[in-house]
Every structure is written in C-alpha cells, then in structure tokens.
Amino acid sequence: MVFVWELLLGSRLELPRGVGFVPAHLFQSAVAGPGLAWALVTVLTSMFLPRWVPAPLGNMWFLWVFATTSRDALGHAGFVVFYLVCGAAAALAQAVIRPTRPCR
Numbered sequence: 048m049v050f051v052w053e054l055l056l057g058s059r060l061e062l063p064r065g066v067g068f069v070p071a072h073l074f075q076s077a078v079a080g081p082g083l084a085w086a087l088v089t090v091l092t093s094m095f096l097p098r099w100v101p102a103p104l105g106n107m108w109f110l111w112v113f114a115t116t117s118r119d120a121l122g123h124a125g126f127v128v129f130y131l132v133c134g135a136a137a138a139l140a141q142a143v144i145r146p147t148r149p150c151r
Contacts, residue, residue, distance in 0.1 A: 068093035070142035094134035 066089055073086040118126040 066092040067096050068138045068141070070146050073142055074146050090135050090138045091131065093138055094131070 068089045072082070072089070075082070114126070117129065121129055
C-alpha cells in the first residue's frame with residue numbers, strides 16, 4: 048500500500064528520505080548521539096518502503112513460496128519477529144558493506 052501511495056504522489060513525496068534507512072546516518076548518529084534512536088527506527092521502517100518496483104514483487108513471491116511453512120513452524124507471532132529480525136539484519140549488513148552510502 049505504501050509503495051502504491053509513493054507511486055501516486057511521484058516526486059512530491061519525500062517519505063523515503065525521512066524514514067528510509069541510510070547507513071551514513073546510522074554511523075553519524077552513533078557518534079553524535081540523539082539521532083541514534085531515529086536512525087534505528089529507520090532500520091525497521093525501511094523494510095516497508097521499497098525504492099524500485101521489482102522489490103515488492105520479489106518479496107511477495109518469496110513470501111508466497113516460503114511464508115506458509117515458516118509461519119506454521121514458528122506461529123504467527125514468531126513469524127512476525129523472524130520477519131523483523133531478518134529485515135533489520137539485512138539493513139545492518141548493508142550498513143557494514145557500504146557505511147558511507149548517502150541518501151539518493
């Protein structure tokens with residue numbers, strides 16, 4: 048839903064720049080201090096703000112193939128925790144690989 052909303056608003060929307068994960072902001076905030084909490088929040092919010100069209104399609108396909116089995120094994124709450132932990136791990140892996148990546 049958020050992705051469709053972004054497409055409809057086009058260039059007028061600055062949402063990804065505000066709540067999207069930017070590795071450089073995380074490391075600058077860790078040094079500077081008060082922005083660290085918001086930088087960590089963007090790790091979670093970025094999971095729901097794709098930057099290009101194939102991303103949500105790939106995510107939906109992957110969930111269709113694997114989510115049912117995983118959800119049955121972990122339960123509903125366990126699956127949500129697993130999804131959030133994996134998304135945070137992916138964002139932090141991106142930060143380790145490209146720590147100075149600026150916002151586009």
